[in-house]
């Protein structure tokens with residue numbers, strides 16, 4: 001039963017004491033979030049991982065987040081992901097080898113430009129390392145515009161990957177939408193090199209399959225049913241959805257909007273369904289609605305972190321066995337750290 005499982009998790013956490021810290025992304029299930037020492041967005045969790053001095057960092061999140069935690073933490077700290085199946089499909093849309101090949105083509109299309117690559121946190125360590133090597137950095141959904149500004153001060157052009165929607169929304173925020181072009185990694189032969197040469201921002205054609213499913217109809221339907229509703233969405237949503245919303249921001253910004261709402265206000269939330277459910281529980285005084293109505297937007301990657309796996313990895317640690325360790329290759333670690341540091345320093 002859930003009660004027995006909760007007792008087992010608590011017993012293991014008690015036995016491990018200060019040796020373990022549990023981090024939980026906002027999209028994790030209630031049964032994971034309830035046991036986390038820190039719950040937050042990708043940026044906050046990377047800061048928490050850097051500050052953690054526990055021997056074990058158990059990460060309730062997806063592979064790229066655990067990789068970033070391994071990069072940021074000291075060498076004697078071990079990062080554990082309760083399920084090795086928790087991989088964000090968007091991160092898989094920009095593989096370092098494929099980006100390497102595209103980079104050559106983009107450089108050839110704009111030989112006079114200094115191109116600064118920026119990768120979203122939602123990417124694997126080898127791509128973060130590639131960006132560092134080429135003078136670029138990492139960004140998260142909460143600081144993309146600041147990192148874009150930084151990159152455009154250093155160079156003439158930004159290559160942003162993998163999320164075209166966050167890229168488009170950020171370009172718009174900076175007034176650069178007319179100088180933005182989409183790079184099609186699946187069919188590079190078809191790319192018009194003149195438009196790449198003229199652009200200030202080149203966007204990789206990746207997307208989040210959870211947020212891409214929101215459309216303007218969702219916003220219209222919620223406004224019809226609740227004319228007083230405020231609409232808050234994640235910047236991985238399409239441009240027109242962001243345009244139709246009242247507030248846009250990372251999962252931390254979404255949490256703040258609801259925490260700061262007056263009692264009785266209605267907020268429709270356009271993001272992964274588990275966070276919407278947490279907000280309903282955490283703020284019963286606010287009328288929190290899922291923007292998706294009954295069509296549940298559920299991230300399958302985040303869902304892989306089953307509470308039974310959390311129980312397993314913690315009990316194994318109590319028995320002296322380290323399971324599901326996430327370890328970034330040493331040759332990638334320093335460079336990926338550099339890309340993360342450039343972001344953390346901003």
Ligand code: 13P
Nearest residue numbers: 041042043140141250251
């Ligand atoms: P945040 O950086 O807003 O937490 O988002 C991470 C993520 O995976 C969004 O889909």
Ligand code: SF4
Nearest residue numbers: 088089090208210299
């Ligand atoms: Fe990846 Fe989207 Fe899931 Fe976030 S919500 S982990 S971007 S698939």
